[in-house]
Amino acid sequence: MTLYVVKRLLQAIPVFFGTTFIIYFMVFSMPGDPILAMFGDRTPNPAVVEALREQYNLDQPFIVQYFIYIKDFLTGNLGATFSGQSVNEVFARAFPVTLKLVTIAVVAEFILAVGFGLLSGLRKGKFADHASLLLALVLNSIPPFVALFIAQYFIGIKLGWAPVTVGANATWGALLLPGVTIALTIYVVGMRLMRGSVIEAREGDYVRTAYAKGLTSKRVTPVHVARNSLIPVITNTAASFGALIAGTTVTEGIFNIPGIGKVLYDAIIRGEIPTVVSFVTILTVMYIIVNILVDLLYAVLDPRIRYV
Amino acid sequence: MTETIPVTDSHGTVPVADPHQPLVQVRDLEVGFQTQNGIVKAVRGVSFDIYPGETVAIVGESGSGKSTTATALMKLLPGNGDITGGEVLVEGTNIVDHNEKQMASIRGGIIGYVPQDPMSNLNPVWSVGFQVREAIRANGVANGKKEIEARAVEVLQQAGLGDAERRMKQFPHQFSGGMRQRVLIGIGLGADPKLLIADEPTSALDVTVQKVILDHIESLTRDKGTAVLLITHDLGLAAERASKVIVMNQGRIVEAGPSKDLLTNPQHPYTQRLIAAAPSLASRRLESSIAGESQDAKTFDVAQMAEQRAEAVDADAAPVVSVRDLTKVFTIRKGGFRSEPFTAVDKISFDIPKGTTLALVGESGSGKSTAAKMILGLEEPTAGEITVGGTAMTGVSRKDLFNLRSRMQPVFQDPYSSLDPQRSIASSIAEPMRVHKTGDKEARRERVLELLEQVSLPAELFNRYPNELSGGQRQRVAIARALALKPDVVVLDEAVSALDVLVQAQILQLLADLQAELGLTYLFITHDLAVVRVIADNVAVMERGKIVESGSTDQIFESAREPYTQRLLDAIPGAGLEWTV
Numbered sequence: 017m018t019l020y021v022v023k024r025l026l027q028a029i030p031v032f033f034g035t036t037f038i039i040y041f042m043v044f045s046m047p048g049d050p051i052l053a054m055f056g057d058r059t060p061n062p063a064v065v066e067a068l069r070e071q072y073n074l075d076q077p078f079i080v081q082y083f084i085y086i087k088d089f090l091t092g093n094l095g096a097t098f099s100g101q102s103v104n105e106v107f108a109r110a111f112p113v114t115l116k117l118v119t120i121a122v123v124a125e126f127i128l129a130v131g132f133g134l135l136s137g138l139r140k141g142k143f144a145d146h147a148s149l150l151l152a153l154v155l156n157s158i159p160p161f162v163a164l165f166i167a168q169y170f171i172g173i174k175l176g177w178a179p180v181t182v183g184a185n186a187t188w189g190a191l192l193l194p195g196v197t198i199a200l201t202i203y204v205v206g207m208r209l210m211r212g213s214v215i216e217a218r219e220g221d222y223v224r225t226a227y228a229k230g231l232t233s234k235r236v237t238p239v240h241v242a243r244n245s246l247i248p249v250i251t252n253t254a255a256s257f258g259a260l261i262a263g264t265t266v267t268e269g270i271f272n273i274p275g276i277g278k279v280l281y282d283a284i285i286r287g288e289i290p291t292v293v294s295f296v297t298i299l300t301v302m303y304i305i306v307n308i309l310v311d312l313l314y315a316v317l318d319p320r321i322r323y324v
Numbered sequence: 325m326t327e328t329i330p331v332t333d334s335h336g337t338v339p340v341a342d343p344h345q346p347l348v349q350v351r352d353l354e355v356g357f358q359t360q361n362g363i364v365k366a367v368r369g370v371s372f373d374i375y376p377g378e379t380v381a382i383v384g385e386s387g388s389g390k391s392t393t394a395t396a397l398m399k400l401l402p403g404n405g406d407i408t409g410g411e412v413l414v415e416g417t418n419i420v421d422h423n424e425k426q427m428a429s430i431r432g433g434i435i436g437y438v439p440q441d442p443m444s445n446l447n448p449v450w451s452v453g454f455q456v457r458e459a460i461r462a463n464g465v466a467n468g469k470k471e472i473e474a475r476a477v478e479v480l481q482q483a484g485l486g487d488a489e490r491r492m493k494q495f496p497h498q499f500s501g502g503m504r505q506r507v508l509i510g511i512g513l514g515a516d517p518k519l520l521i522a523d524e525p526t527s528a529l530d531v532t533v534q535k536v537i538l539d540h541i542e543s544l545t546r547d548k549g550t551a552v553l554l555i556t557h558d559l560g561l562a563a564e565r566a567s568k569v570i571v572m573n574q575g576r577i578v579e580a581g582p583s584k585d586l587l588t589n590p591q592h593p594y595t596q597r598l599i600a601a602a603p604s605l606a607s608r609r610l611e612s613s614i615a616g617e618s619q620d621a622k623t624f625d626v627a628q629m630a631e632q633r634a635e636a637v638d639a640d641a642a643p644v645v646s647v648r649d650l651t652k653v654f655t656i657r658k659g660g661f662r663s664e665p666f667t668a669v670d671k672i673s674f675d676i677p678k679g680t681t682l683a684l685v686g687e688s689g690s691g692k693s694t695a696a697k698m699i700l701g702l703e704e705p706t707a708g709e710i711t712v713g714g715t716a717m718t719g720v721s722r723k724d725l726f727n728l729r730s731r732m733q734p735v736f737q738d739p740y741s742s743l744d745p746q747r748s749i750a751s752s753i754a755e756p757m758r759v760h761k762t763g764d765k766e767a768r769r770e771r772v773l774e775l776l777e778q779v780s781l782p783a784e785l786f787n788r789y790p791n792e793l794s795g796g797q798r799q800r801v802a803i804a805r806a807l808a809l810k811p812d813v814v815v816l817d818e819a820v821s822a823l824d825v826l827v828q829a830q831i832l833q834l835l836a837d838l839q840a841e842l843g844l845t846y847l848f849i850t851h852d853l854a855v856v857r858v859i860a861d862n863v864a865v866m867e868r869g870k871i872v873e874s875g876s877t878d879q880i881f882e883s884a885r886e887p888y889t890q891r892l893l894d895a896i897p898g899a900g901l902e903w904t905v
Contacts, residue, residue: 218403219402220444221439224400225508228512230459235462240447319449320495320497
């Protein structure tokens with residue numbers, strides 16, 4: 017087990033260098049001179065430009081710059097924004113907000129997927145199954161930004177049950193509406209996985225054996241049917257975790273949530289290279305870690321999987 | 325009926341139920357399945373009784389309704405199945421209209437169940453102990469955590485799991501097939517039921533394990549006075565284990581009676597055919613019906629035809645296949661970067677004279693299939709030589725190997741997965757010819773028709789697809805495909821193991837006919853020694869990668885030297901039966 021974790025972390029190293037290299041290379045290849053951009057319309061003194069170039073190591077060859085950047089990243093120095101703020105600080109402020117939002121979305125998605133999937137699977141072909149499938153299809157067909165506007169308008173403005181915008185002080189309660197709304201638009205995949213595995217498990221030999229022992233469905237359904245069906249759903253949910261973190265831009269924009277998505281979006285618009293590169297790198301590292309955790313979770317869920 | 329439910333502790337004796345009162349009475353049972361084409365009746369009016377302590381066997385081919393009957397007794401039919409008529413009386417009470425809760429009190433406690441496939445009948449995500457404890461708790465035979473745990477260990481030990489205490493925490497995938505079946509027997513008998521339904525409890529297991537498991541069920545149920553309903557496709561096995569045999573065909577009982585009477589004096593033609601076709605009850609090598617006396621192809625008798633096998637095989641002819649010191653070593657990963665070699669096939673040598681059949685027998689894991697793959701050129705040997713028709717197969721170029729392959733063709737076990745469902749029958753049979761660029765389109769068409777005739781399939785099947793064919797017909801198609809390139813050698817890897825006994829007899833007959841007609845040489849891979857007796861001239865017995873014994877079929881069957889071979893022979897169901905045809 018320990019060996020497996022070590023192995024997976026070692027595997028993450030080339031992934032880390034690969035992605036950061038690609039990101040850095042792409043930013044490096046972008047047209048325009050960052051030093052000149054700092055001066056806006058004014059024409060700077062060539063000596064000052066040279067000094068700045070040296071200060072930011074821009075006079076060095078590309079590969080040297082890349083390793084300087086990696087060294088800084090690994091020592092925890094993410095650089096500074098144009099306004100002089102440390103990127104570390106900006107990230108530390110934005111990240112908890114996005115984490116809260118995504119956690120709400122993921123938990124809600126999981127509950128919806130398992131609940132409706134189990135209902136549909138157990139009542140296959142009956143009214144409840146058709147209704148649940150139709151509902152999921154309708155919700156899935158609405159683009160997330162439309163769903164978010166609808167939720168914001170009806171629940172936030174018309175009914176006044178939830179804050180319309182989140183603003184600087186992002187509490188769990190304030191993030192509930194956007195989080196659940198995202199979940200509603202994406203739970204269909206997990207729900208269909210759950211439904212499929214429940215249908216398969218119900219006809220499974222071990223389920224028949226469980227009934228033959230003299231157990232009632234009250235015990236067989238959760239212990240033998242649902243338990244075995246969870247594995248693909250959890251995989252799907254965990255995989256969406258990374259995608260959600262990266263994809264919060266639209267949600268955070270609509271609900272004015274000061275999370276990673278919004279900061280990243282603003283940074284791209286303003287061309288703040290240090291912020292963009294550092295954020296994307298951190299997200300990459302997080303994505304790798306989440307995936308390792310998901311793989312380890314498999315062993316808990318399915319004892320047949322052993323890490324060697 | 326309530327007063328007949330005994331309250332037994334696990335150590336006490338089981339009160340003897342009234343042996344004159346049937347435990348289970350089945351009256352005109354009908355079971356239907358809801359399908360797209362309406363209701364299909366799987367069981368059509370079946371009646372029988374099971375008395376306390378007796379062993380009853382239901383015998384039939386797949387689709388005969390034998391398993392459906394058994395599951396109907398517990399109301400464990402699949403979702404689309406339902407009891408559509410008749411009565412099932414368990415201790416005098418009709419259970420047909422019982423609800424789930426009432427059924428739960430019968431299942432486990434009164435009727436125990438041992439399923440067919442030990443691989444799929446244990447939940448892979450729960451420990452073995454969990455699944456046994458669950459069965460005990462559900463039936464209230466023990467209370468409290470400690471008592472349940474103790475009872476679970478006891479049940480598993482009784483089922484033959486020596487170190488049960490230690491293995492309780494393990495998961496099903498850490499058990500072999502035989503061990504899992506012991507766990508399932510433990511679960512089935514965990515609550516001391518009065519009747520144990522064993523649905524083909526050993527057909528997924530190795531022959532020697534089969535015997536041990538059946539012996540175990542027999543001694544356990546005898547000690548406890550448990551009645552057994554044994555479902556099997558093997559008449560020999562049924563006759564050996566049960567006092568009463570019920571023969572089913574197409575949802576009906578065709579014949580029933582004491583096993584000895586039924587076997588020695590079968591009344592119904594279907595039973596007579598079953599007995600004649602059962603390889604476990606035959607005694608000699610199967611002879612081609614063409615070479616022998618005029619035989620009605622429909623009423624062949626394996627035993628009778630075997631007598632006619634001519635001693636025409638020329639033993640001095642140069643062998644078609646010659647294998648010398650063939651070895652295969654696999655590398656098994658042991659975690660991390662470590663690995664260790666595993667010798668699957670260890671220096672085996674044999675010759676197969678032209679026109680004869682060599683049977684390579686052994687249990688699963690003995691290396692027989694790996695040997696077959698190397699001979700077919702599908703697996704690279706680690707060492708050793710294979711010569712086919714005088715041409716060496718090892719160390720040749722890819723192109724030469726390609727040409728050599730046309731001289732050896734395989735037929736595999738599962739007729740359902742060895743034909744491409746997207747290809748027509750003709751296309752499947754013609755494929756080897758297309759690959760080897762033999763003949764033009766018209767010539768290939770002619771050849772396919774010729775092959776269909778050779779394997780006794782109607783020419784109308786030319787444009788049909790595999791899903792329209794039965795298992796036996798598919799296996800004929802697979803044989804036709806193997807013969808398409810006029811090979812010298814056909815490698816039959818468990819080619820009849822998945823077939824029903826009557827179909828199996830027909831395919832074995834076809835193979836014998838084709839051998840006589842075309843002078844084919846067979847390498848017959850199987851775990852079933854009963855089949856070996858009727859098809860093979862020579863036998864090589866493999867154990868853990870080595871050939872431990874070889875000789876003519878008669879030699880092996882009459883005077884096996886090795887204890888391993890003897891064990892395999894003893895494991896043939898019905899081997900211990902004394903009876904006269």
